[in-house]
Amino acid sequence: MPKKYATLSWHDETVPISDKFDDAYYSLENGLLETNYVFLEGNNLPKRLNDGFLIAELGFGTGLNFLATCAAWNKSSKTGKFDFVSFEGYPISRPDLRKAHILFPELTEYAETLQDRWEEILEGNLVDFGFASLRVFTGDISSTLIEFNSEVDCWYLDGFAPRKNPEMWTDHILKLVALRTKNGGSFSTYTAAGHVRRSLELLGFEVIRQKGFSKKRHMIRGTKIAND
Numbered sequence: 001m002p003k004k005y006a007t008l009s010w011h012d013e014t015v016p017i018s019d020k021f022d023d024a025y026y027s028l029e030n031g032l033l034e035t036n037y038v039f040l041e042g043n044n045l046p047k048r049l050n051d052g053f054l055i056a057e058l059g060f061g062t063g064l065n066f067l068a069t070c071a072a073w074n075k076s077s078k079t080g081k082f083d084f085v086s087f088e089g090y091p092i093s094r095p096d097l098r099k100a101h102i103l104f105p106e107l108t109e110y111a112e113t114l115q116d117r118w119e120e121i122l123e124g125n126l127v128d129f130g131f132a133s134l135r136v137f138t139g140d141i142s143s144t145l146i147e148f149n150s151e152v153d154c155w156y157l158d159g160f161a162p163r164k165n166p167e168m169w170t171d172h173i174l175k176l177v178a179l180r181t182k183n184g185g186s187f188s189t190y191t192a193a194g195h196v197r198r199s200l201e202l203l204g205f206e207v208i209r210q211k212g213f214s215k216k217r218h219m220i221r222g223t224k225i226a227n228d
């Protein structure tokens, strides 16, 4: 368990803001719609989700992206289980997790399991949700991502804004992301920062810049091109 949890402020008492990074965990307008647009549609899920499909995420935060993926899976008639791995350096406390989830009553059935098992999750244990497995690697991304060596089907790149949280978007981190992506695997992210887009292109992704969520002008998504 972490000795210290992330300290948060709250926008309208509902949306968490990181004091350390001075940035919101997700859209102030509607985090769930943003997640569905940027990460699920951006990676062409749930169409691609299937038994054994591996999603990896940079920045677990409140787990909203995971919970939204659970809901998408359960809305479809998939059988089996998907796997979700996330990387988090500054975990939030269980009371803050609970407070953040209140805004999304449609996710309650999954959110309660996440809250109940939060300590086990932060200890690095793989937790079985029945239709999904979840494992969160805690610690700084520069060390945890190196230890991870599975081949990923899709990435949710969800650090804070690159100018506020540059260590989540370095060439080194993006190179590890590319190395751990299957040919034909994908990523999506809410940012369209030029250096992120250029790095991912150089690392073998075909990158598409498209309209961002709500008032955001652009976001990017991409597919890793086979190099053999």
Ligand SMILES: C[S@@+](CC[C@H](N)C(=O)[O-])C[C@H]1O[C@@H](n2cnc3c(N)ncnc32)[C@H](O)[C@@H]1O
Pocket (backbone or CB within 6 Å): 006, 024, 025, 026, 058, 059, 060, 061, 062, 063, 064, 065, 066, 087, 088, 089, 090, 091, 139, 140, 141, 142, 158, 159, 160, 165, 167, 168
């Ligand atoms: C935009 S938030 C993620 C929101 C999250 N996906 C959700 O569904 O709530 C970015 C996350 O990246 C984490 N983070 C920032 N810098 C990091 C680092 N160097 N190593 C690991 N995690 C980091 C933050 O603590 C935060 O939880």
